[in-house]
Amino acid sequence: MKFFVKKFRLRFLLNVGINQQLDLQTSVRVQLANLIAILGILSNLQYSVLFTIAGAPNHVIMNVIHLFVICSLVFILYLNFKEKYSLARILLTITISIPLVFVSMVSFGNSGGFYYYFLVFALSPFVLFSYEDKYWILLVFLVNNLFYVWFEFFGKPGAFIEGTLLYNPQIQELFRVNSVVSCLFFIALIMFYFLRNTSRIQNEMVRTNQHKDRIFSILAHDLKGPIGTMNSYLGFLTETLPNREEMLIALKELKKSTNQSYLVLENLLDWVRNESKKIPAHLETLNLKSLVQNAKDILELQASDKGIDWEIMVSDQLTVYCDERMISTVIRNVISNAIKFSHPKGKVLITCSMGPKYVALNIIDNGIGMTHEQMNQIGEGKPFPTTFGTQGEKGTGLGLLVCTEMLKSQGCTMDVTSSPNQGTKITIQIPISA
Incomplete structure (x- = not known):
C-alpha cells in the first residue's frame, strides 16, 4: 500500500x-x-x-x-x-x-x-x-x-x-x-x-557562471606554477649539459610539478563531472591496503621533500566494497592534505578499525589543523578558498569538496576531527565487502 x-x-x-x-x-x-x-x-x-x-x-x-x-x-x-x-x-x-x-x-x-x-x-x-x-x-x-x-x-x-x-x-x-x-x-x-x-x-x-569562473581561476593560477616550473627545468635540461646530481634534482622537481598538475586536473575534472551528475559509481570488492599503498607511492616525493614520516597500519587481507577510481581519489586527496598541512619532519599515521558494516580508515596528522568554521564548510559541502600549506603549497579548494560528494555517491561517509595547531584526524567509513 x-x-x-x-x-x-x-x-x-x-x-x-x-x-x-x-x-x-x-x-x-x-x-x-x-x-x-x-x-x-x-x-x-x-x-x-x-x-x-x-x-x-x-x-x-x-x-x-x-x-x-x-x-x-x-x-x-x-x-x-x-x-x-x-x-x-x-x-x-x-x-x-x-x-x-x-x-x-x-x-x-x-x-x-x-x-x-x-x-x-x-x-x-x-x-x-x-x-x-x-x-x-x-x-x-x-x-x-x-x-x-x-x-x-x-x-x-x-x-x-x-x-x-x-x-x-x-x-x-x-x-x-x-x-x-x-x-x-x-x-x-x-x-x-x-x-x-x-x-x-x-x-x-x-x-554555472560561478563554476566557470572558478575553473578559469584554477587553470590560470593553480596550473600556471607547476607548468612554469616544468618549462624552466625542461629548458635547463635541453640547453645545458647538467651533471648527474643536477639532473636528479631537475627530474625530482619535474616529477613533483607533474604530480601537482595531475592532482589539480583530476580534482577539477571530478568536480565538473560531479556537478553535471555524470559520474556514476561502479562498486566492486577492493583491497584497502593496495589503495592506500598506491596513494602513498604517488605522494612519496611530496612527503620526502618535507621529511614526513609515514606509518601505515592497515591489514593486507582487508577488503572494501566501493568505486576504485573514486575512493582512490578520496584517499589521495586526504593524504595529500595531511602532508600539505603537516610541519616539516612531521608524521602521518594511517590506521583502520572494523565496524559492523564498514571499515573506518583513519588518516591522522599533527599539522596546523582546521578551524570550526572550516569543518562546517566541509559538512555543508561548500568550496574552500584557496589555502596554502606549511611550505607555501597551493591548493584549489576543491579536494575535500570533491571527496565529500564522491563518498556520498558510493555509500561512504567522512568525519573530521580537528583543532588549530593540534592536527587533523579524518575518518572515512567504507562499506565492508559482501
Whole structure:
C-alpha cells in the first residue's frame, strides 16, 4: 500500500520523465506538461460528475468524451515517462481542447462559459515549447482564439430540459462563474509554477557562471606554477649539459610539478563531472591496503621533500566494497592534505578499525589543523578558498569538496576531527565487502 501511495503522489507525477540527462529548461517544460495533464484529468473527472448531477444535455456523450480525454492525458504522462517529450507536448495541446469543443457544441452551447478555457489553452504552448517551435506555438494560439471567437459571437445557448438543475438560470450563471474562476486559477497556477522554475533557471545560470569562473581561476593560477616550473627545468635540461646530481634534482622537481598538475586536473575534472551528475559509481570488492599503498607511492616525493614520516597500519587481507577510481581519489586527496598541512619532519599515521558494516580508515596528522568554521564548510559541502600549506603549497579548494560528494555517491561517509595547531584526524567509513 505504501508503495502504491508513493508512486501516485503528486510530486512523483509532476516529475514523470525527469532524469539527470535533461537540461533544466527541458525539465521545466516536462514538469509543466505533467502539471497540465494532471489538472486536465482532475477537471474532466469533476465536470463529468457535475454534468451528470446537473442533468446537462447529452451528458452521456460528454462522459464518454471525458473518459477518452482522461485516457489520453494518462497516455501523455506515459509518453513523458518513456522520454518522448515532443510527442507528449503536441498531443497535450490538442487533447486539452477536445472536451471544450464538444461541450460547447453538443451540451452547454455558450451558456456555461466553458469556451473561456480556449483563452487559457491559447497561452499554454508558450510555456510548453521552445522558441524553435514557434510555428506550432502560433498555430495552437490562433486555433484556440478562433474557437473562442466563434463560440463567443456565433454560439447559441444550450437547450436545457425543464426540471433539471441546469434549467435554473442561476445554476447556469454559477457554471459560468466557475469557468471564469477556474480559468484564472489555472493561469495563476501554471504561471506561478513557471516563475518558480524560471527562478531555478536563473539560479542555475548564476551557479554555472560561478563554476566557470572558478575553473578559469584554477587553470590560470593553480596550473600556471607547476607548468612554469616544468618549462624552466625542461629548458635547463635541453640547453645545458647538467651533471648527474643536477639532473636528479631537475627530474625530482619535474616529477613533483607533474604530480601537482595531475592532482589539480583530476580534482577539477571530478568536480565538473560531479556537478553535471555524470559520474556514476561502479562498486566492486577492493583491497584497502593496495589503495592506500598506491596513494602513498604517488605522494612519496611530496612527503620526502618535507621529511614526513609515514606509518601505515592497515591489514593486507582487508577488503572494501566501493568505486576504485573514486575512493582512490578520496584517499589521495586526504593524504595529500595531511602532508600539505603537516610541519616539516612531521608524521602521518594511517590506521583502520572494523565496524559492523564498514571499515573506518583513519588518516591522522599533527599539522596546523582546521578551524570550526572550516569543518562546517566541509559538512555543508561548500568550496574552500584557496589555502596554502606549511611550505607555501597551493591548493584549489576543491579536494575535500570533491571527496565529500564522491563518498556520498558510493555509500561512504567522512568525519573530521580537528583543532588549530593540534592536527587533523579524518575518518572515512567504507562499506565492508559482501
